[in-house]
Amino acid sequence: MVANGRRIEQRTELGTREGLEQFEAHLAARGFDPFRFDGRDPAAFVCALAEMELSLQDRSHRALAGELNYPVRIPYGIAETVKGFGFYGAGLNPAHNLPLPGNPRMDIRARELFQKHASLLWVAPHELADSILRLKEHDQQARPLERDHPLAMRDPKDLVIPTIAACNDRISPMLAVDNFFRALVAQNPNLRARVGNPDELASNRLKGVLDDLKHRVNDPENSSESVHGKIITVLNEEAVVSACLANKAGLNLVASYEAFCVKMLGAVRQELIFARHQKAVGRPARWLGLPIIATSHTWENGKNEQSHQDTTFCESLLGEMNDVSRVIFPADYNSALAALPCVFNNRGTISCMIIPKRDRPSVFNSNEAEALARQGALVVDEDTSGGEPVLLIANGAYQLSEAIRASERLRETGTSFRLVYVQEPGRFREPRDTLEAESCVSEIERERLFPNRLHRRVALTHMRPEVFRGHMHTLFPDPGHSKVLGYINRGGTLNEAGMLFANRCSWGHTLMACASVLNKPPGEWLSSAELAAVEGRGDPILITRGLA
Numbered sequence: 001m002v003a004n005g006r007r008i009e010q011r012t013e014l015g016t017r018e019g020l021e022q023f024e025a026h027l028a029a030r031g032f033d034p035f036r037f038d039g040r041d042p043a044a045f046v047c048a049l050a051e052m053e054l055s056l057q058d059r060s061h062r063a064l065a066g067e068l069n070y071p072v073r074i075p076y077g078i079a080e081t082v083k084g085f086g087f088y089g090a091g092l093n094p095a096h097n098l099p100l101p102g103n104p105r106m107d108i109r110a111r112e113l114f115q116k117h118a119s120l121l122w123v124a125p126h127e128l129a130d131s132i133l134r135l136k137e138h139d140q141q142a143r144p145l146e147r148d149h150p151l152a153m154r155d156p157k158d159l160v161i162p163t164i165a166a167c168n169d170r171i172s173p174m175l176a177v178d179n180f181f182r183a184l185v186a187q188n189p190n191l192r193a194r195v196g197n198p199d200e201l202a203s204n205r206l207k208g209v210l211d212d213l214k215h216r217v218n219d220p221e222n223s224s225e226s227v228h229g230k231i232i233t234v235l236n237e238e239a240v241v242s243a244c245l246a247n248k249a250g251l252n253l254v255a256s257y258e259a260f261c262v263k264m265l266g267a268v269r270q271e272l273i274f275a276r277h278q279k280a281v282g283r284p285a286r287w288l289g290l291p292i293i294a295t296s297h298t299w300e301n302g303k304n305e306q307s308h309q310d311t312t313f314c315e316s317l318l319g320e321m322n323d324v325s326r327v328i329f330p331a332d333y334n335s336a337l338a339a340l341p342c343v344f345n346n347r348g349t350i351s352c353m354i355i356p357k358r359d360r361p362s363v364f365n366s367n368e369a370e371a372l373a374r375q376g377a378l379v380v381d382e383d384t385s386g387g388e389p390v391l392l393i394a395n396g397a398y399q400l401s402e403a404i405r406a407s408e409r410l411r412e413t414g415t416s417f418r419l420v421y422v423q424e425p426g427r428f429r430e431p432r433d434t435l436e437a438e439s440c441v442s443e444i445e446r447e448r449l450f451p452n453r454l455h456r457r458v459a460l461t462h463m464r465p466e467v468f469r470g471h472m473h474t475l476f477p478d479p480g481h482s483k484v485l486g487y488i489n490r491g492g493t494l495n496e497a498g499m500l501f502a503n504r505c506s507w508g509h510t511l512m513a514c515a516s517v518l519n520k521p522p523g524e525w526l527s528s529a530e531l532a533a534v535e536g537r538g539d540p541i542l543i544t545r546g547l548a
Contacts, residue, residue: 396462
């Protein structure tokens, strides 16, 4: 850390001797071995890095020999200097913004001040070249360049993918994650496993993972904890996701409440940007795919009110480039199970998976789930016996259930329809460059699932309707005859049925939307009492009974 009293800190603390001493004590109490060095001397940085590497290596050897307890203390360098060192105004408040009194391009005095102070830092080119040569001894030391260092060239062997049986019962889709990841770790013992956990694994249906891999702690207190545990647990979402992002040569899994995954966005986006840059220069990242699972999600998390109801995470990652950032919505156990092998095998990619933790009905058999994983979408049901069909598009587990119930009413009344489930929406967007185009479906495949002849369309999405419509505008060629239903920031202490009704995403609201795009009265599909309930004039129980 560069200790220069910068203004983003409380300078009265870290900018003073007492503050630094307190900071060192804080670090020492948390397993670090802090030391200070001269932050004004470039050579001191080189020496500090070398010293830290050597001391850490020595402690590692001693720990393996039983001379030190594991975990060993981690060196932590603190470079002492002042803000703006070497320039005019160094160490003063102006150094935290624009220290010169004017623009040096037009102000002679400002230019003179800059030249006077900056000249003290100037190093003759021949001296600089000599210094570089003294440090650049890669050939003599048989040491790779930094760009070719193993940390930058992670390339684990291909995974052994376990075979897990499908399940056609009503069951939590998160149990597919639990079963698959446990087996994946067992069949790939040479890959270090890391699980990022800012919540309770057991409540998110990952109890088997917890039993197998253990919480990582310094001082175990029970059977679910171990010094060598593979589950990183801390109430800091950015910390746990960073622990997994750093495990480039291993297997990783992150699971959190959907609303709190938002706190991971900064770290995740930086990794996505770097992975994209690697692709652009022809050196794509080879680390194994990393799933970040948003469970206990918006539609099933009513006990904690709107603080736990937020679809921002999947919306934000849908905005990133689809070839490095996948957003996947498994609807049941089998679709979750079928999606996981590709998620882990898809190298240099982070996959946001929105998965319910509550029991869900089995909608897809194993063959259908495999097709859904390959294609990103699947025709669930259709009846084209009479008239122009209305195209129903579902995205999200609870939304699929409501679309199925709405389609049943359409069939009962002789109305033609096609119901398509979109599990991976990013594959159906209009590609923004050639790299993203490789991960998007062709126009022929899009036409097969969403025929252009079907102008009248109604979509139900897990996310906010405006976001889904914007990214998926290719699915709505005739906006005047399409409706999108989704999360409209309505929430509270509601159950799943209440959440769907409050956000106008129930089967009843879906039929109202169908009536609108077909220019027909909703009374063709809804009784007068049901219509009153949907319009807010009647008893919602007529719609929410048996919902979700």
